[in-house]
Amino acid sequence: MADQHATNRSVTARALAVLETFDMKHRRQSLAAIARRSNLPLTTVHRLVHELEKNDALARGSDGDYEIGSKMWRIGLLASVHADLREVALPYMEDVYELSNDAVQIAVVDGLRCLVVERIAGSRTMSVMSKPGSRLPLHATGVGKVLMAFGPPELQDAVLNSLDRYTDTTITDATKLRSQLLTIKAHGFAKTNEELAAGATSIAVPLWGKGGKGGKVIAALGIVAPSDDVRDISRMLPVLQVTASALSKKLAESGY
Amino acid sequence: MADQHATNRSVTARALAVLETFDMKHRRQSLAAIARRSNLPLTTVHRLVHELEKNDALARGSDGDYEIGSKMWRIGLLASVHADLREVALPYMEDVYELSNDAVQIAVVDGLRCLVVERIAGSRTMSVMSKPGSRLPLHATGVGKVLMAFGPPELQDAVLNSLDRYTDTTITDATKLRSQLLTIKAHGFAKTNEELAAGATSIAVPLWGKGGKGGKVIAALGIVAPSDDVRDISRMLPVLQVTASALSKKLAESGY
DNA sequence: AGGTGCATTCCGAATACCGGAAGGCTAATA
């Protein structure tokens, strides 16, 4: 199984595969590294990478390594998550941060993961895990569980089908999680306790698009706090709910 | 002349051409619109767009229109302008903003234009022209003139070769601009007065990478203010210079 | 009912892409 790569992939798909070998941990890569990570023959990558470089999609550092070019950046800014969601949500997130002083984040569903669209936090806060652009597991984060709970059944089934473990409190039992999702949907918020990383709790609520609570959940808003904090993270629930309600309206206005 | 398009372009180039038809004014486009704007046959675009959609590079709205997908956004965040420059510069820019209350921006050279990497400004400030990701002319902006003045001669020649006019004070005389560039290089800063848009002045200074003032200029930091402001924009020069110096060191540290 | 604009499917022909093989380069090894 596992995508026998190479053949049977269009040029476009291969080119994208090349671009996808880049991530936060691999911002600069040698030609050979790209070839390895993309499962493509070296010569093929060589050709593709040159083509991409010629078109400013990749840039080449002085040491010969490749990196994502500025054209990719410019194009990426036009994505809806950025231009529509992030742009509108940021001021609201700042309001929440003022009150909580814990990391505030907003996320959407992306495939079977949860894509962090924006995150604000004090300089010292928590893991590097959830930078904007990170893709976290749906079942082990507050925002993720909200997105699952309010998402389509197909999504739930697919995710429930393979629940990776990250800590010893990660919920990996499908039945248990499924019932938790029902509770979340009923109560309108989700909590996690050290399910992704030790020492971190989180709480999250849904953001609704056009049609308000009758419509669809388009994103989730949540905060992450150290689990040894004497203040209970639940105290922030009302703030999150009020903010989510205001933000939802705003998002609906701007066409979401 | 003028790229007879179509033939003689690789698949990769065509795919990128498709992506490039998107910009701030065209965030969502129909298939036909993409075809028109990319100068590619409709069927060809149809195929490419499908391929891109299948790979999450494009997404399709409910109305059938296409938009840039989240994958593009994620990849774009890895670009050096974003992850290295913007990330480091932002706090410094905020300091400047505190003091000036005018739009603060940072830009790099991108081809024959000047790419706005980040900009902070009060909600009411100036043109929409310079959002992050915008590509402004080099010869009619403060940051642009700095980048030209300290840039390689080839860049200067190329730009001086066609100086578009935007206002009646835009400098379109190559000789005049060339001498101004010398002054800028000597004094270490550039000013503009309504050269890109009526009612706006600007002032800008260079940011140096590794090697300090002996090294290369990697970006420019500037502020834009209404030209009818009673306070002279030049009062901010010292602040810009001090900030630029501190920021340059920081950039050098983080490998720039 | 005819016209315009858009999206989609089909298919034969052409060509742009594939990727193995071979050579050149710079370090590290012996």
Added chain:
DNA sequence: TATTAGCCTTCCGGTATTCGGAATGCACCT
């Protein structure tokens, strides 16, 4: 200095992939 082990690059013949015109089906005007 010879030897290995990386990496990057160029070459080239064969074929799989892409190309795009033509034709169809919409939905919306007039």
